Amino acid sequence: MIHFLAGGSPAAQAALAVLAARYGQAPLGEARFLVALGGDGFMIEVQHRLLGRNRPVYGMNRGSVGFLMNAYREDDLPARLEAAQAATLHPLRMRAHSGGTTHAALAINEVSLLRETRQAAKLRILVDGKERMPELSCDGILLATPAGSTAYNLSAHGPIVPLDANLLALTPISAFRPRRWRGALLPAAARVEIQVLEPDKRPVSATADQTEVRDVRRVEIREDRAINMTMLFDPDHSLSERIIAEQFV
Missing domain, CATH: 3.40.50.10330 (Probable inorganic polyphosphate/atp-NAD kinase; domain 1)
Structure with missing residues (x-):
């Protein structure tokens, strides 16, 4: 049936x-x-x-x-x-912190952070609690699942990830500094935290598939294997x- x-x-x-x-x-x-x-x-x-x-x-x-x-x-x-x-x-589970409120959402394709104004975003990237990039100046950044790696991630020149690779694609969007950074492939179990630097001057939104949160200060992302x-x-x-x-x- x-x-x-x-x-x-x-x-x-x-x-x-x-x-x-x-x-x-x-x-x-x-x-x-x-x-x-x-x-x-x-x-x-x-x-x-x-x-x-x-x-x-x-x-x-x-x-x-x-x-x-x-x-x-x-x-x-x-x-x-x-x-x-x-x-x-x-899916990816996003926890976006904005104005004292935490917003939770799931993403099947990707979680993306994007600048809200003409000012470039400035982001700090941590993986599993360890700082990996103190400052990324860019239009944004996204973390994509293997299924989502052929969507927005591919348009942003990120890598295509095979389904059984157990990897996630972390891809910058129009990176300005460091200009030559093209992103990273992370283990599927990685815990990614992205902190927004100068959030009042350079506001950033976070989107998990159809759920958007404006003016985020910090975003935590991990794969939910449950x-x-x-x-x-x-x-x-x-x-x-x-x-x-x-x-x-």
Whole structure:
């Protein structure tokens, strides 16, 4: 039994109507398979809805990029679902401190810090409690999961990280000083703390996927391995294969 979820685009809604009429629409709690129709953003939204329940989700691309999705085909869907291979991901947990308040959020792709004004941000970076960079002058910085390494991280010229590498990508955004620093690959178990220097003069926001916190003073980030998220992929188009192939485009 299949339960279909669809994004708000006309293409996704049209696909929902066609597939539900053809294969039926099982109740969410009774479905053996969940199928998400949309783009990567919708897949991230669905995974956030299901956090803590670890329901495997098979995505079909009715969006633009579709890196986390399978190709859209209406035929033989039950057979594709039976043959699909699972990829298990863990989100990042962000704790952002702002104005005496601590804001917690989870990120499936990345946690990013960005300057809020024309002034460059000045950041201090600690890993596992040890100072690694006393001052980074930049537009921002992000910490990406392997799945998120092909998203904003790649656009910021960060490395693509294979799913089974047990690594996170720490990538500066338009670094000014030190100008030649390109970031770092960190163990998945690393605890990253980013402190904002001169926060009143150079305000910084922090974003975990769709959750944004303004005027942060300090941000702590770590991978939460207690939470599993499972995505299903066609055997000839697995997420691991796509991550490798993306490096040769």
